[in-house]
Amino acid sequence: MEKLILHEDWVSGNCYKIRLTAALLGVPIERRQYEVLKSETRTEAFLTQVNANGRIPVLQIGDRFLPESNAACWYLASRSPLVPDDRFDQADMLRWMFFEQYSHEPNVATVRFWQAYVGLENLSEAQQALLPGKRVAGAAALKLMDDHLAGRDYFVGASLTLADICLYAYTHVAEEGGFDLGAYPNIQAWLERVAGQPGYIGLEM
DSSP, rough: OEEHHHHHHHHHHHHHHHHHHHHTTOOEEEEEOOOGGGTTTTTTHHHHHHHHHOOEEEEEEETTTEEEEHHHHHHTTTOOOTOOSSSSHHHHHHHHHHIIIIIIIIIIIHHHIIIIIGGGOOHHHHHHHHHHHHHHHHHHHHHHHHHTTOOOOSSTSSSSHHHHHHHHHHHTTOOOOOOGGGHHHHHHHHHHHHHHHHHHTTTTT
16 A cells, blocks of 8 residues: 555544544554644645645545545545445445535534634634534434434444444544533444444544
8 A cells, every 4th residue: 555644633533533444444644733723724835735625634645635534534444344345335334424524524523623622702703603503403413323323333234334433533522512422322332332443543642
């Protein structure tokens, strides 16, 4: 495999999911750090050399650059046990990965970032206006997850897949955004199962 470099901000769940995927697979990966709050991904060098969209994470594969966290996870895990063999299960795994980016991350992750890193007192009027709706939508996403996990250990099939990794990244720190994970017992049990996987690493590692 070509040399892998992760361009990231370590506090980001989107970056963490790539590190976690690599760790669970035993794939070595270098890390290059940027501070989003200091606009380090908006410099001319970053925009011209790493990602013209000015966002992280970006997985560098040799001299090629792959933005978007779930695409990077897929690159790492393709043809591994983290991707089911069954065609329907593969599609179902992608369904949950799309759900994570469309319904979960924009709400759970955004509220966490605003509350834990920006500070609620520093939000713009537009952000303040969006906050209640994002809290409601985030709670709805967590409830859907909790309901799905009733009577099952993982989101797809009988073992850990990328669906679990991608949803785990921001769910396990959701309380930093004011979401009460105690209200979701099935999620709590699932979080423990994911954290118990061989090779698991935490967000701060």
